[in-house]
Amino acid sequence: MGHPPRRTAEELDAADPLAWARDRFVVTDPDLVYLDGNSLGRLPAATPDFVDAVVRNQWGTGLVRTWHTWIDWAASLGDRLAEHVLGARPGEVVLSDSTSVNLYKLAAAVLAATPDRRTIVVDAGDFPTDRYIVQGLAAERGLTVRALASDIDTGLSLNSVAAAVDDDVALVVLSHASYRSGALNDMAAVNSLARKAGAVVLWDLSHTAGVLPVHLNASGADLAIGCTYKYLNSGPGAPAFLYARADLHPALRQPIWGWFGQRDQFRMGPDYDPAGGIGRFLVGTPPVLSLAAVDPALSVIEEAGVARIRDKSVRLGEFVLDLVPPGMRVASPVASDRRGGHVTLEHPDAWRICRALAGAGVICDYREPDRLRVGPAPLYTRFVDVWDAMDRLRDLLASRSYEQLDDAPGRVT
Amino acid sequence: MGHPPRRTAEELDAADPLAWARDRFVVTDPDLVYLDGNSLGRLPAATPDFVDAVVRNQWGTGLVRTWHTWIDWAASLGDRLAEHVLGARPGEVVLSDSTSVNLYKLAAAVLAATPDRRTIVVDAGDFPTDRYIVQGLAAERGLTVRALASDIDTGLSLNSVAAAVDDDVALVVLSHASYRSGALNDMAAVNSLARKAGAVVLWDLSHTAGVLPVHLNASGADLAIGCTYKYLNSGPGAPAFLYARADLHPALRQPIWGWFGQRDQFRMGPDYDPAGGIGRFLVGTPPVLSLAAVDPALSVIEEAGVARIRDKSVRLGEFVLDLVPPGMRVASPVASDRRGGHVTLEHPDAWRICRALAGAGVICDYREPDRLRVGPAPLYTRFVDVWDAMDRLRDLLASRSYEQLDDAPGRVT
The missing domain is CATH 3.40.640.10 (Type I PLP-dependent aspartate aminotransferase-like (Major domain))
Incomplete structure (x- = not known):
């Protein structure tokens, strides 16, 4: 299909049976598009209190006795x-x-x-x-x-x-x-x-x-x-x-x-x-x-079920493929049954593009030698997130603004 | 010296240059004497908020970008x-x-x-x-x-x-x-x-x-x-x-x-x-x-300094030795310069005694085959804690109440 409009993404989100799951995660910056769940998943909303209870109650009060549980x-x-x-x-x-x-x-x-x-x-x-x-x-x-x-x-x-x-x-x-x-x-x-x-x-x-x-x-x-x-x-x-x-x-x-x-x-x-x-x-x-x-x-x-997660993952991946902007080459299998959760794009300037994209509020990651990984995570990534990310990537490629960044390698990528 | 009175412990605490450090730890049950810091140290008071900030801010908001710090x-x-x-x-x-x-x-x-x-x-x-x-x-x-x-x-x-x-x-x-x-x-x-x-x-x-x-x-x-x-x-x-x-x-x-x-x-x-x-x-x-x-x-x-910690540790250990009740045999070097932070006591019923002591609000630990480890931690253990622990141990040995417990081995000791 041709380049779908943002409205398509909104419709896909409205029909998404996993849409509820995004609320199970902490999202503090609604303008940030996080497409690096394939590297570090987002913080589940229940986790801070859960960990805090382990720290304060199980360790702080239970002390060594809690080893019977741990x-x-x-x-x-x-x-x-x-x-x-x-x-x-x-x-x-x-x-x-x-x-x-x-x-x-x-x-x-x-x-x-x-x-x-x-x-x-x-x-x-x-x-x-x-x-x-x-x-x-x-x-x-x-x-x-x-x-x-x-x-x-x-x-x-x-x-x-x-x-x-x-x-x-x-x-x-x-x-x-x-x-x-x-x-x-x-x-x-x-x-x-x-x-x-x-x-x-x-x-x-x-x-x-x-x-x-x-x-x-x-x-x-x-x-x-x-x-x-x-x-x-x-x-x-x-x-x-x-x-x-x-x-x-x-x-x-x-x-x-x-x-x-x-x-x-x-x-x-x-x-x-x-x-x-x-x-x-x-x-x-x-x-x-x-x-x-x-x-x-x-x-x-467990609540979402990995089958439903995979179903949405496939559709998110296909949506990425639908939206790849000119200048980026798809460097993943295009057949969904041959591809895991992320889609990789190739560009000689991928390292600078990755950092410029972060500056534009889209977190993907870079892998040697020239790959940008786009990792939608079905539990919290919306179709509009993918649309917005690809839109910003398109703008960035058109403006070549990433060329203003230095090209020194990063210690962590 | 003979069996020192509790007042001695109070005086030692009053003169303790590390007395301030106890407030740097979470103590939720003031009646509990915790003498197992040699197994699991107490929760520092600053730790819950520190860990929570790592969870909520560094992971939740910073996401994968915080790897530059971690x-x-x-x-x-x-x-x-x-x-x-x-x-x-x-x-x-x-x-x-x-x-x-x-x-x-x-x-x-x-x-x-x-x-x-x-x-x-x-x-x-x-x-x-x-x-x-x-x-x-x-x-x-x-x-x-x-x-x-x-x-x-x-x-x-x-x-x-x-x-x-x-x-x-x-x-x-x-x-x-x-x-x-x-x-x-x-x-x-x-x-x-x-x-x-x-x-x-x-x-x-x-x-x-x-x-x-x-x-x-x-x-x-x-x-x-x-x-x-x-x-x-x-x-x-x-x-x-x-x-x-x-x-x-x-x-x-x-x-x-x-x-x-x-x-x-x-x-x-x-x-x-x-x-x-x-x-x-x-x-x-x-x-x-x-x-x-x-x-x-x-x-x-770092604030306390390990030299000061050792100084108090030695005095706590010697205080344990001063207070060992009849029936328990010292199973550690008596010379302080040959002994680390804990003092071990031997008794054929050490496993039951250890659990009975926990019931009396004193946490030590047991090690095979018949050892009770008494581990005062200088940063948060007071001399009165040692005194109270040894006092309860003395009562328990005198009453033999521990003999009512079963002797089945524990999964965690």
């Missing part, structure tokens, strides 16, 4: 994530550490369990920490990293994964959605071909958890990790999650033998004896204040 | 810890992960740097996570763990450390103060004998940081880790710290190659290239809400 959160929040977001069973998901540390633990556990296989397959275009963690594991063990070339716009081809996964491959580490383009990998297909080759697949769900239904069990997924601060809205650096299918627990021993992974932790026995279930993947004391913020954030998602 | 906290809080608490230089301390993960990272880095040495020395009576982490590292690498027998009351003898550290020892992992007895290890002496043998020492400061002056540089310490939720009052599961002496940075590469340890992190380059300084020991995105709580907690300690 001790269960990593697992109980994991169970909620499993049921409502990840398509997994109770006891298969737990909150713990950072995404990077969880990747390390699970990947190392697989490598220890399959010492005869000497290769790890990764996407050469995957998010840096995924690649770096694997590089470190491989370097220490003398393993080969098979880094598959992927298209920066459309992602990894299933054929290249199929060709790479042979009987020397212990582990395949892939992101469900590419951090740059949002291109989706076919989780079920990869799981199936890896299983035939005897390899284990570890999925990074950071860019899909909370914005589309993930079907870990139904797709035959072995292992997964992901952050909770993007579409899961749990706050900056909120604890990450990890998933391990129940039948894999006995064979997997992760290398960081911390006391939270110990069976009968407070017996404080002489030798490490890992807990029987998902608890064996825990390590140290969880950061309770940050963990607390996962709870109210999940409540909004 | 990105520096791990290092800037580390520098404050270095200067005011740990006796280290700027750039030698950083906040990161949990104590367990930090121990793993630093220990693994040492083992990788000294592959010809095949032994790790630990205290067989050290805190579980320290022993377990080392067991895991040793198991994976086929190394020997030399677990030194230590006295449950008085700790490890320097002679046994000296005898154990030979030229096959890569690493010595010790706690500065024993978690059970509070017995102190002589940091400078251990560092010196280890250096002569070519071994690296990694100190766990969890039970000393914030309650006595730690002199990492002056004692010639190589590496250290510790938590911030005990005497550092930063809240349940607050991020841990790690210290690495500056000259050791180039040789140490930790095994978890996460993107926060990468030089020029947001360039997102193809290969892991660790940051030049202390940043190379970082891994993933820090839990910002939990990290935030370190700031106001440190401010109180």
Whole structure:
């Protein structure tokens, strides 16, 4: 269709079954268009009071006694994530550490369990920490990293994964959605071909958890990790999650033998004896204040339902595509079923455009080398937000006002 | 001296140069005597508003833009810890992960740097996570763990450390103060004998940081880790710290190659290239809400000064010793210069006594097999608190009312 008028956006918002959800978030600057929920989700309206009660009441008044409550959160929040977001069973998901540390633990556990296989397959275009963690594991063990070339716009081809996964491959580490383009990998297909080759697949769900239904069990997924601060809205650096299918627990021993992974932790026995279930993947004391913020954030998602969230996400993404202004090239799959929650646009001056756009009240983000990520979050992004953002982007490109900014690289992008 | 009257405690409080500091903490139940600051420190009065501002303003309004601020906290809080608490230089301390993960990272880095040495020395009576982490590292690498027998009351003898550290020892992992007895290890002496043998020492400061002056540089310490939720009052599961002496940075590469340890992190380059300084020991995105709580907690300690804190800690500990009721045996070093912040008492029924004491409004904690830990925290524990606690303990022992409780082990102690 041609360039839709703002009225179209207003009509889409009026008919939006998730319109109510925006009120579940704090929006202090109504003129700001926030399209970076794929990096840091907005603050849920219930979170400040929830966290404050944890601080004042549970810590301040309950003191150390509240550990009887806190001790269960990593697992109980994991169970909620499993049921409502990840398509997994109770006891298969737990909150713990950072995404990077969880990747390390699970990947190392697989490598220890399959010492005869000497290769790890990764996407050469995957998010840096995924690649770096694997590089470190491989370097220490003398393993080969098979880094598959992927298209920066459309992602990894299933054929290249199929060709790479042979009987020397212990582990395949892939992101469900590419951090740059949002291109989706076919989780079920990869799981199936890896299983035939005897390899284990570890999925990074950071860019899909909370914005589309993930079907870990139904797709035959072995292992997964992901952050909770993007579409899961749990706050900056909120604890990450990890998933391990129940039948894999006995064979997997992760290398960081911390006391939270110990069976009968407070017996404080002489030798490490890992807990029987998902608890064996825990390590140290969880950061309770940050963990607390996962709870109210999940409540909004549970109420909305990830299927409805995905439905709106697809329509928001298509609306972005309808509105891409001249001069920006779409650098994401155009087919919605091949794309996660964000749409990426390419421009040689993307870094300056991103900052100029922020000056015009539109927060997107920049990714090397020349990408502008547009990340509508269905729970709080309206169609008019997308329309206004693309309108301001259009003006900015027409005026070339961004050329007045310097081009020095940013420390944080 | 004989059993001092409560008036003595009141006089000590009246003369206490740190008496002002109690008002810097939230005390909602004035009848409760909290002697478990060695496990979870009290809530500083400034913390709720500080954390709330981070949640509402920095996250809620600033959104992803606040990462320009948050990105520096791990290092800037580390520098404050270095200067005011740990006796280290700027750039030698950083906040990161949990104590367990930090121990793993630093220990693994040492083992990788000294592959010809095949032994790790630990205290067989050290805190579980320290022993377990080392067991895991040793198991994976086929190394020997030399677990030194230590006295449950008085700790490890320097002679046994000296005898154990030979030229096959890569690493010595010790706690500065024993978690059970509070017995102190002589940091400078251990560092010196280890250096002569070519071994690296990694100190766990969890039970000393914030309650006595730690002199990492002056004692010639190589590496250290510790938590911030005990005497550092930063809240349940607050991020841990790690210290690495500056000259050791180039040789140490930790095994978890996460993107926060990468030089020029947001360039997102193809290969892991660790940051030049202390940043190379970082891994993933820090839990910002939990990290935030370190700031106001440190401010109180900076104002009080750890030397004054230690002075009061010693006097509080001696006051506990003066008041130990009949039936409890002192299970800590009686010499104050050999003891950290807490005093441990032994009784065959310590578990039931601990819970009965909680029912009488005195929170201590229990440690296997039969220990009651009494942990006065100088910033908020008054001498009358100690007096009242010991008085209630005396009554409880005289009445044997604790015998009415069941003796089933607790999940959390």
